[in-house]
Amino acid sequence: MSVPTVLVLPFPGQGHVNPIMSLSQKLIEHGCRVIFVNTDFNHKRVVSSIMVDEQQQYKLDDDESLMKLVSVPDGLGPDDDRKEPGKQYDAVVRTMPRMLEKLIQDTHHGDGDNRIGFIVADLEVGSKFGIKGAAFCPIAATMFALLCNSPKLIDDGIINSDGWTTRHYEWRFPCHVAVPSKLVTRSDGLLYYPCKILPIGLLLNTATARSLGQFQEEDLSCMSWLDQQPHCSVTYVAFGSVTLFYQNQFNELALGLDLANGPFLWVVHQDNKMAYPYEFQRTKCHCGWNSTIEGGRFKTNWTNYLVMRIENIRSRSLKLKEELMNNKGPSSENLNKFVKWLTE
Numbered sequence: 539m540s541v542p543t544v545l546v547l548p549f550p551g552q553g554h555v556n557p558i559m560s561l562s563q564k565l566i567e568h569g570c571r572v573i574f575v576n577t578d579f580n581h582k583r584v585v586s587s588i589m590v591d592e593q594q595q596y597k598l599d600d601d602e603s604l605m606k607l608v609s610v611p612d613g614l615g616p617d618d619d620r621k622e623p624g625k626q627y628d629a630v631v632r633t634m635p636r637m638l639e640k641l642i643q644d645t646h647h648g649d650g651d652n653r654i655g656f657i658v659a660d661l662e663v664g665s666k667f668g669i670k671g672a673a674f675c676p677i678a679a680t681m682f683a684l685l686c687n688s689p690k691l692i693d694d695g696i697i698n699s700d701g702w703t704t705r706h707y708e709w710r711f712p713c714h715v716a717v718p719s720k721l722v723t724r725s726d727g728l729l730y731y732p733c734k735i736l737p738i739g740l741l742l743n744t745a746t747a748r749s750l751g752q753f754q755e756e757d758l759s760c761m762s763w764l765d766q767q768p769h770c771s772v773t774y775v776a777f778g779s780v781t782l783f784y785q786n787q788f789n790e791l792a793l794g795l796d797l798a799n800g801p802f803l804w805v806v807h808q809d810n811k812m813a814y815p816y817e818f819q820r821t822k823c824h825c826g827w828n829s830t831i832e833g834g835r836f837k838t839n840w841t842n843y844l845v846m847r848i849e850n851i852r853s854r855s856l857k858l859k860e861e862l863m864n865n866k867g868p869s870s871e872n873l874n875k876f877v878k879w880l881t882e
Contacts, residue, residue, distance in 0.1 A: 542880045543571045544656045545669075547638065550577045550612060550626060553778050555584070557676040558658070560741035562605065568877040572605045573654065575641065577630070579620055581609030610637035642667055656880050672876075679737070736872040760803060767801045770852065776805035788812040 544565055548558040555576065562572045576584055585607060612626070613633030620626055646653050646667070657671040665671070675682060684691075691697045764772060775795065777783075783791070792815050795802050806812075 541569065541571045542655050542877075543573060543653060544658060544880065545573045545575060545638075545642070545654045546658050547575045547634070550580050550620075550630060555580060557741060558674055561658070561674060561738075564738075564741055564873060565877065566604045568873065570877065570880065571603075573645070574605060574607050575638065576607065576609050577612035578609045579612060581607060608641065610634070610641060639666065642669075670880075676741075736876050738869050738873045738876070764803075771801055773798065773800060773802040774805075775802055783812060785812055789815050 544562075546558055546562050548554040559574065562574055565572055611633060612620070613629035614620060614626065618625060618629075642654055654667075654669055657669050658674050677685075688697070773795075775791075792804075795804060
């Protein structure tokens with residue numbers, strides 16, 4: 539039986555490339571071959587960050603490679619700012635379908651064993667060639683549920699629809715696709731949502747495991763500060779690489795963290811132009827992926843009751859995590875089902 543070939547496409551950002559690359563590595567472990575598509579800009583950064591042992595493990599320099607790294611233009615000019623999320627998204631949406639269509643045609647004109655049998659996640663292009671597809675969504679389950687149930691929350695009067703034009707957002711879906719999210723309605727299966735849901739759990743085996751998609755250099759300079767804080771006392775605050783703040787929102791968040799009276803790490807863009815409130819005390823150090831860590835050094839002031847309650851929740855969460863990581867757990871079984879579906 540021939541090895542199933544999966545074409546994988548992330549949105550061109552570190553927080554998108556990294557998890558979908560981890561999924562790709564899992565697919566390879568389950569006997570698949572992966573064609574990983576990046577923009578030219580990110581492709582160069584991924585290739586330059588790959589270690590020698592990783593090249594050997596995945597035979598990246600071999601014609602029979604388990605993972606083929608390819609690149610396509612992102613639609614931006616040489617002088618355009620690729621750190622601006624809106625500009626990057628618009629360009630990718632405009633150019634990616636055409637680039638992918640050509641890539642698929644070129645691939646299918648070659649060796650028959652390398653024909654693409656499945657796509658994650660450009661579904662519209664795949665449907666033109668009779669290729670099955672799935673959308674991959676790695677955000678937290680609670681956030682995912684909130685986004686998917688927004689229409690019901692509006693109907694129930696819990697939130698209002700100001701700023702959300704139903705005509706434009708009717709099929710919006712928060713997954714790793716570089717084309718309009720309405721394409722999810724064409725999906726044969728989803729790794730995380732309606733119809734055929736497959737929650738696949740944690741993709742990295744350990745907290746220190748590294749994804750091939752990690753092209754930003756890690757900075758562990760915060761570790762010494764973390765080691766000085768009480769056990770499980772630090773609040774981690776991060777909104778991803780595409781969230782944009784207004785100055786008043788930034789101020790409120792900063793002052794809220796200050797008033798929380800506890801240690802925290804706050805991740806913001808390295809090129810952040812927002813001014814911190816005068817009252818906001820902080821220490822600053824550079825962080826892994828184009829970010830700045832803000833570590834408030836405040837004394838913790840939890841009551842014994844609250845500490846016990848939090849520890850009980852944390853203990854139950856760790857137990858659930860161990861069950862999910864177990865090879866016989868539902869997440870592992872779902873991944874096996876997904877791979878089996880690829881070969882059908």
